[in-house]
Amino acid sequence: MPYRSPVNDFQFLLDHVVGFRAVQDTEKFAEATDETVSAILTEAGKLADEVIAPLQRVGDTDGAVLENGVVRASPGFREGYQAMAEGGWIGMSGDPEHGGMGLPFTLTASLNDMIGGACLAIGLNPILSQGQIEALEAHASDEMKDLYLPKLTSGEWTGTMNLTEPQAGSDVGALTTKAVPNGDGTYAITGQKIYISWGDHDMADNVCHLVLARLPDGAPGTKGISLFMVPKLIPDADGKPGQANDLRVVSLEEKMGLHGSPTCVMSFEGATGWLVGEEHAGMAAMFTMMNNARLNVGVQGVGVAEGAYQHALAYALDRKQGRTPLENGTGTIIDFADVRRMLVQMRAETYAARAIALACSTAIDMAGATGDKAWKARAAFLTPIAKSYGTDTGIKVAELGVQVHGGMGYVEETGAAQYYRDVRVTSIYEGTNGIQAMDLVARKMMDGGDTAFRILDEIETDAEAARESYGKLAEAVWSAAETLREATEWLVEQDLQDRFAGAVPFQSAFARVLGAHYHLRSAVAEGGDGPRRALAAFYIERLLPEHAALLEQARAGADGLYALAVEDLAV
Amino acid sequence: MPYRSPVNDFQFLLDHVVGFRAVQDTEKFAEATDETVSAILTEAGKLADEVIAPLQRVGDTDGAVLENGVVRASPGFREGYQAMAEGGWIGMSGDPEHGGMGLPFTLTASLNDMIGGACLAIGLNPILSQGQIEALEAHASDEMKDLYLPKLTSGEWTGTMNLTEPQAGSDVGALTTKAVPNGDGTYAITGQKIYISWGDHDMADNVCHLVLARLPDGAPGTKGISLFMVPKLIPDADGKPGQANDLRVVSLEEKMGLHGSPTCVMSFEGATGWLVGEEHAGMAAMFTMMNNARLNVGVQGVGVAEGAYQHALAYALDRKQGRTPLENGTGTIIDFADVRRMLVQMRAETYAARAIALACSTAIDMAGATGDKAWKARAAFLTPIAKSYGTDTGIKVAELGVQVHGGMGYVEETGAAQYYRDVRVTSIYEGTNGIQAMDLVARKMMDGGDTAFRILDEIETDAEAARESYGKLAEAVWSAAETLREATEWLVEQDLQDRFAGAVPFQSAFARVLGAHYHLRSAVAEGGDGPRRALAAFYIERLLPEHAALLEQARAGADGLYALAVEDLAV
Secondary structure, eight states: OOOOOOHHHHHHIIIIISOHHHHHTSSTTTTOOHHHHHHHHHHHHHIIIIIIGGGHHHHHHTOOEEETTEEEOOTTHHHHHHHHHHTTOTTTTSOGGGTOOOOOHHHHHHHHHHHHHHOHHHHHHHHHHHHHHHHHHHHSOHHHHHHHHHHHHHTSEEEEEEOOBTTBSSOGGGOOOEEEEOSSSOEEEEEEEEEEETSSOSSSSEEEEEEEEEOTTOOSSGGGEEEEEEESEEEOTTSSEEEEOSEEEEEEOOBSSOTTSOEEEEEEEEEEEEEESSTTOHHHHHHHHHHHHHHHHHHHHHHHHHHHHHHHHHHHHHOOOSOOSSTTOOSSGGGSHHHHHHHHHHHHHHHHHHHHHHHHHHHHHHHHHHOOHHHHHHHHHHHHHHHHHHHHHHHHHHHHHHHHHTHHHHBGGGSHHHHHHHHGGGGTSSSOHHHHHHHHHTGGGTTTTHHHHHHHHHHHHHHHHHTTTSHHHHHHHHHHHHHHHHHHHHHHTSOHHHHHHTHHHHHHHHHHHHHHHHHHHHHHHHOTTSHHHHHHHHIIIIITTHHHHHHHHHTSOSHHHHSSOHHHHOO | OOOOOOHHHHHHIIIIISOHHHHHTSSTTTTOOHHHHHHHHHHHHHIIIIIIGGGHHHHHHTOOEEETTEEEOOTTHHHHHHHHHHTTOTTTTSOGGGTOOOOOHHHHHHHHHHHHHHOHHHHHHHHHHHHHHHHHHHHSOHHHHHHHHHHHHHTSEEEEEEOOBTTBSSOGGGOOOEEEEOSSSOEEEEEEEEEEETSSOSSSSEEEEEEEEEOTTOOSSGGGEEEEEEESEEEOTTSSEEEEOSEEEEEEOOBSSOTTSOEEEEEEEEEEEEEESSTTOHHHHHHHHHHHHHHHHHHHHHHHHHHHHHHHHHHHHHOOOSOOSSTTOOSSGGGSHHHHHHHHHHHHHHHHHHHHHHHHHHHHHHHHHHOOHHHHHHHHHHHHHHHHHHHHHHHHHHHHHHHHHTHHHHBGGGSHHHHHHHHGGGGTSSSOHHHHHHHHHTGGGTTTTHHHHHHHHHHHHHHHHHTTTSHHHHHHHHHHHHHHHHHHHHHHTSOHHHHHHTHHHHHHHHHHHHHHHHHHHHHHHHOTTSHHHHHHHHIIIIITTHHHHHHHHHTSOSHHHHSSOHHHHOO
């Protein structure tokens, strides 16, 4: 199974397309020089290609198992994980005070993209630790930071997020896990959590659970939720993993894919927990953890798209079938127009999704470095789009990858099916793409659309500048941005129900236009008539037109959705 | 796992939408009276709901296995199959002379839709026999008909299609399986075939393989291919299964889904075969078998869409999460606009795909009953569209079904994932949807687009008639048909490469417009402002606009696909 991290694409996008130079120019990230960035991208690529990619198949065929109450990871995963940890990759963006390198999140996102393309299952683990590191940096006491952050940053210990309960999924506020003060500053945590990714494993020395629970005096709903650190093994006086905590893995979910990543049902049975942040302020702390995790999940989608694309390309370049329609063709199925169409679409969509994700992570870094409100708003606005488009792209591209393989795509031996099965969860976890869209059209538009309009201004300014050299392509992007502007103006005037009715198509349309924008920028940066222009032309001429249909749907309102009564939906 | 065959939808579509009355009015199908049709739909629904649907899960969890060279079907499958056979369902459209009921293929297609929605894996088996029955009726000698047709029609024996070889998939002409005359009128068949669905099993007494092979004097390519009947057990003098033939199942493919349907690698090792039709005329005979099979695969997609839809609806009506945004809501997640949007889309797409499939089967019946060229052309034109849109819809709806389930969609226990995995093969087998599209824009447009234009005339005439009562909806359908007409006019003027470059989007656009047409017809037939109008409005206002983007892509031509050199596609 070939996989090669697209280091050149990352380098090009960071240098020319997503505005990463601004991050490098900040004082906070002064150490992210061109040389450092380039070295990190190259070395991350090597790690993904040489150490992680070989784990892809075994993670599917020989998934994680629960044995005597303990989860055993797939063969080779421990070594792969250790390589990530020992290379310092997991805590690369962590605070240097606790062993991190303080590098931009954008580089971590790039790493996670490459690792996700190489093997999604193992790549999910460090993402959880990274989220936990951020949450602790922002909300934990100094004592807790000193104890946990060095271990998480080094990868000696790993982190998890414990939000979901059977009755509390998208509605986190419905959770019933209880936290009772023990009187010694600790709390007894009792309850069941589900869908806990990497809730246990044998790849590291400890597993640190961040658990949402309700104190006895906690209000109902999200306002009464607090966040607790609940380690699997309670650190002893020396900070070493000591006594086992009162928690256990009840079972592993049997999933469609991602078998290498254990999805645990966790039972906390009076487990000892330590409060993170203030009482009843758990949701805010959890959101810190979830925000970058959301982008990282989008990045997972992009990574799988890359893997599925490369896989299908290799197959198409190898498979001979019928007579080539080209005079100087390869003689393989890549010569056929429809196969070529699928492959170019796969590459164009993956590139666009990656650009959007990196633009989002750049905004996150700028917000972190400057504290500027506009950057914060931009990061917050782009996050649901990057999460949704990244994962939708992963799913779509993996589906096309199966199709390029023909019958070989449906049998498991080629691995095309695995991408399709593995990536399907990404549009669900960390908030379904529907939840992302609701966030986008409600919370992220409480500014009356200002952030959206600023982005649209930028797109139009770019398109105008490109008009002379890239006539039709630039005009198409400009027009699409204008159509999107009108839809946005309409949207912010609507009540929530009408916004929600069109939220998903609106989100997709925004991504389409952004994708076209970054493709156009890439063509301009490359100059002339090279391959990035050809890729941009494909995207803008063939895929961008979809934005109009999506925006019609976005503006169709809620009434039509409810015109069919529930009884009439039944067959 | 609830499943209820949508008998009312079938009845409504046949009575009011797809022109089935004309079939009933022919002499050939005079016995398909209203009462008979109604009884058949009702009884088929009962069979699917009560006997077949309970096999859905076990077919996935306890798939077919190869044991000591013999395939053992999933538990309960033999009984399920016997129920279909004993009810006379398998050969319902077969010639009464050989035990069939001579009923319209449209009723068989309806049955296959219901069975496919109940359990796709077992439903594939009779479809193969039905294709074989047709091929033999059209091409076999009387002696062969007398021997095989009664057994296939009764379901005592089952049929398979043996086309594909490792190097010969979409390019059937590359096959190397050999047929050598034995001197006694039989032939020795030697070669390996792959992807043979239901190539062996223990549900019936014999398995009859139709095998494509090349005679020693056969030309290269498709022109030198002949078709042979190669039974697993050679019928004895009494027509009973006798001596074992020299063929065997080498292995079963490990697939993403459809585990209940064994996909065999078959080895023919000098097996005794009997020529079907003329020497070197095997492709024509095989096409007879494939044509209706293609529609039946489209119908499989529709069936799975129905199953996935009902499943997601049941989940949405049960799952409580968060506060309902409605004053008189159900209190479950179906109240949320985005969940409602997904469910209504699932229902609207499924309905449209079913209408197109039934319109296609109606044309097939009319062609069979009248021999009329225009009906034949219409059937041939609609077949690739019905196959592709049916299967694309199955995949899309199953994907939405997973999404409606949230995290529960990704774990296997709910069954949502199974629909998603099972249906994925349908856009690949019986000719990938890309191959269907190439057929549509090349062979099916050798008439200069006449058949397409006749269909568009019909759509526009209907829309004009509906304009008074269904203003905007009718106008939208009319306009879309007009845009499609322009694209079709453009298409027939292009060379093959440019047609092929846009074939898949063109095919999808045609389906979109046809779907809107049948939705509008349904609204008109229902009259007033009922649920079918609401469903039509959803489809026409929210999904139909996509046709414009698809047609832009369809008209983008081939050059842009090859502007990126193969080297530039590599990362």
